[in-house]
Amino acid sequence: MNALSEIKSRFSSVLSEFVDDPTELLNMIRPAGDPKFGDYQANCAMPMGKRLGKSPREIAAELVNRVSLDDFCETVEIAGPGFINLTLKDDWIKQILTAALLDDRLAIAKVANPKTFVVDYSSPNVAKPMHVGHIRSTVIGDAISNVLRFVGHDAISDNHLGDWGTQFGMIIYGYKHFLDREAYRTAPVTELGRLYKHVRKLIDYHAAVAQLPEAEAKLAELKTTLAELVSREPSGDKKEDKQHNKQIKLLSDKIAEHAERIESLMDKVNEVKNTPDLKSQSERHSGINQAVLLETAALHEGDETNKKLWEEFLPYCRQDIQKMYERLGIKFDYELGESFYHEELANVVSDLEAKGFTKESDGAICVFLDHHDAPMIIQKRDGAYLYATTDLATIKYRIDHFNADACLYVVDHRQSEHFEKLFDVAKLWGYGDAELTHVAFGTVMGPDGKPYKTRSGDTVGLAGLLDEAESRALEITRNQNPDLPDQRHKEIATVIGIGGLKYADLSHNRGSDYEFNYDKMLALRGNTATYLQYSYARVQGILRKTEADVEAIRANPSAFEFELDIERQLAVKLIRFGEALDEVLVEYKPNFLCNYLFELSQLFAQFFDQCSVKDAGSESLKTSRLQLCVLTARTIKTGLGLLGIGVLDQM
RNA sequence: GCCCCGAUAGCUCAGCUGGAUAGAGCAAUUGACUUCUAAUCAAUAGGUCGCAGGUUCGAAUCCUGCUCGGGGUGCCA
Known part of the structure; x- marks a missing residue:
């Protein structure tokens, strides 16, 4: 059950009486931007007013009259230029929460037309x-x-x-010329990796040697051009001088870029030159670049030896x-x-x-x-x-x-x-x-705002990245909770380390570049996996301390009570999980789910602060709060699970 | 040259199929732990949403131009 789609479907038939295709107008029904406007708002009356030649407020009134929402909306108010503000009935919210408790899918409906x-x-x-x-x-x-x-x-x-x-051409070539049989027998993956890197090194060396003269000539040429440009007298024409300065800057950037490239080529050359073994091999395998291409081509053409090696x-x-x-x-x-x-x-x-x-x-x-x-x-x-x-x-x-x-x-x-x-x-x-x-x-x-590279300019290996995230996470959990046994710390470190890494990625809009930063991704506060995981662990703490029987609660839900406003806010957030999933799929953007889970966790933290479960005023209120806890935990666990991130009962 | 993407708080980023006073986290300042985990919460402060026009009842969001940055651009993937 999804409140937003329910509201839309109620509006749909009424809007159809005014326009041929109400889709666009239905998209103008959305969660309220501010809690004081209720839970949802329909903004469709304003554009309709123009089209139908009536005042938007008039249209809004007409819509409100015709749409049947009585069974689940408390108040329907017209505000400002013609906003229709909707507030859900508490009873209806409670009904959805109960359904979610009973259902393994948190009462999220499956799509009508699966693709x-x-x-x-x-x-x-x-x-x-x-x-x-x-x-x-x-x-x-x-x-x-x-x-x-x-x-x-x-x-x-x-x-x-x-x-x-081509990488197989490289390994095949490496296998044919540089194989360490013993190493291959005991640890084939490592040996193949070594062969790849070794051949790569020799190829890069020869390529660099071949490219250097041209690169240096180009650099010299650029420098000469720059010198000419700089020495030219200002013309006095503002526009022309501006253009002139721009060219100088562009050229300077280009020169810096070139110098950097030459430096990187030099590094590759020097590494081989300064290592006697590599140096002699580079001389013996002077045609390696071409040879590797031939090995690849042979593989593609079905050469038996190479095909067999590939297999x-x-x-x-x-x-x-x-x-x-x-x-x-x-x-x-x-x-x-x-x-x-x-x-x-x-x-x-x-x-x-x-x-x-x-x-x-x-x-x-x-x-x-x-x-x-x-x-x-x-x-x-x-x-x-x-x-x-x-x-x-x-x-x-x-x-x-x-x-x-x-x-x-x-x-x-x-x-x-x-x-x-x-x-x-x-x-x-x-x-x-x-x-x-x-x-x-x-x-x-990277921290410099350029693509994330190691100091030597290579791309950063994934294995090392995961290791680093986990080891930093280990240090954090040890500091944070010194009483836990070390084995437990290691388990926690894996979940928050990998989770933090994934979440940092998923919580950003996928289209933007983003800065990789261990400290931020593992931060204990803010929009991080750790914060969400901690919310989950806190719920588990409550369930432990109150000795709650989660299965019994789920199988036989009691009435919900909203004593404080935060309980209602948390409840409304809980029933919006499905909306968050829908948002993800509009443009395949997981960050909408991250946002949702973060907001849910923030509300839970407030709830935690304001509403004691253990010492609730009455048994019925306690049960109601326990139920909210159970739903919060299940929603976070399910949501993080969809993001590929795990949770912990204790951290 | 041509094409694509970006510019939002000191920092990292959301928000962009137009909606009500532009959000979060970090950093800063201040308060709250005999309490279900303070890995928390509450509060204060912080903005010409790159610039200039335009469309609209309404623009960070759409259109045009400009500035700055990134990426791509016939036989690599």
């Missing part, structure tokens, strides 16, 4: 260590899938692994990734990686060709699109396919095989142009009926 969603998220490159960039996709995608399922949709999570790329490596690589998902508590329904679509790529191209959508350009097979200057290239000049091709094959498979009504891609916002083109081509191709959505998210920034 099939395929949610594509996480999608790391197998054989490369997972890094900070993967958490957002993983955590947001998981939360969205969970919410979709909870409200009754069929959500299929699919981890589109990068398991067919041997893949389970080890997956095992490594799996460890990370276990720590994060994430599971996928499918993990159909790029390799799964390999056989289909030629068909994708030939089908699009047959349908006349392609055009050859500079030897590549392209699909040209309106609104985009550059075409989508689906086959390279050398005959190889691209990720665009794989993505098209994937859409076809998801729609044909899973009967997907919607495909969601939880991927970095930098790929938005790629997805625009991809979806355009998919529509041309005949897959336009399904909803195709790029659920984009921003970059994780």
Whole structure:
């Protein structure tokens, strides 16, 4: 039962008498912006007034007269220019609360028309260590899938692994030339990881050596240009001088950027040069960059040795990734990686060709699109396919095989142009009926406001990130509650460490970049997982101290009483859980659920402060408050659960 | 050059399908622990919502221009 949708449905028929499609007007019914205006407000009378040539207040009065709300709205008031303010009847609120107590789903109705969603998220490159960039996709995608399922949709999570790329060429090359057999036998995952990093290092070295002269020449050229610009006399024309200064600034920035790049290249060169082993290897493997590409190409063309090695490596690589998902508590329904679509790529191209959508350009097979200057290239000049091709094959498979009504891609916002083109081509191709959505998210920034990197400029590894979050959480819980046994501290640290990390991500609007900060994500106060988890633990404390029998309470609810206003406020918040879930799904934004849970927890903290359960004035009031406690705990637990975050009975 | 995104309190960020005095947390100041966990609560202070126009009964939200920042931009993913 959802108060907002109930109100909307009551208004719907009446509004239909005034307009053809009341959808827009119904969207103007919303939770009240201020408690003094009641619980909900309908703002539709103002725009109607204009359209119907009557005063908005007149319209409002007419609406109020005609809409039947008596059974669950206490007062219906017209205020200001024509706002209709609605206050729910306490009895109705209590009825919903009772239903929620009795129901395992907290009386959240399932959607009338369930759809099939395929949610594509996480999608790391197998054989490369997972890094900070993967958490957002993983955590947001998981939360969205969970919410979709909870409200009754069929959500299929699919981890589109990068398991067919150049990184395998690197490992294969490494295996053939640098393998430590003993290490491979005892710890294959570690050894494969070492091989990847080793080959990567040599490749980066050669690439850097090749790029340095050009980069330095470019830097010198930029510096000369800058010197010329600086030496030029001001013209006296204001606009021109401003333009001139702007160019100087732009150029200076560019020079700084270039210098930084050269420094990073130098680091890579020096590391190899200063390590005798690496130096001699780099000399012996001078053609490694090309050789790795050839190994990859051989794999793709079905070379037996390489195919066999790939089959041997893949389970080890997956095992490594799996460890990370276990720590994060994430599971996928499918993990159909790029390799799964390999056989289909030629068909994708030939089908699009047959349908006349392609055009050859500079030897590549392209699909040209309106609104985009550059075409989508689906086959390279050398005959190889691209990720665009794989993505098209994937859409076809998801729609044909899973009967997907919607495909969601939880991927970095930098790929938005790629997805625009991809979806355009998919529509041309005949897959336009399904909803195709790029659920984009921003970059994780470091304290300097730049993308989060280690001091040496590498991306931050995910494993280390989780370790750090947990160890900081451990320190916090030890300080906070020294009496608990250490084993308990470790359990708590895992739940609040991982929870804090996930929540920090989910509570921000996914579209924005956000600053990664351990202290903030693990802070004990404020909008953090810890605060919500603490609210839950406090409820459990009450239940323990009052020796409440939760099962009995749930099976046989008593009457609710609102003695203080905060009890009613908490109650109203509790019955709005479903609205929060609906909000999440409008634009696939989990931060709406975070907001809701935070506000719920804040209200509970006030309730906790003002309303003693143990020493309530009467037995009936005590039971009523216990019931509010039980519902609060269940809502927080369920809500955090949908976000992939755990709770603790004691912390 | 072209395309996309952003600019809200000292800091980190919500709010953006137009709604009533613009919110939260942190930091600052002040009060509340013999009490169901103070990992808490209450209170004070803090704003030209980048700038300038426009649409509207009403604009942080929509439109146009500008400034500043970030990202992307045919054979990587």
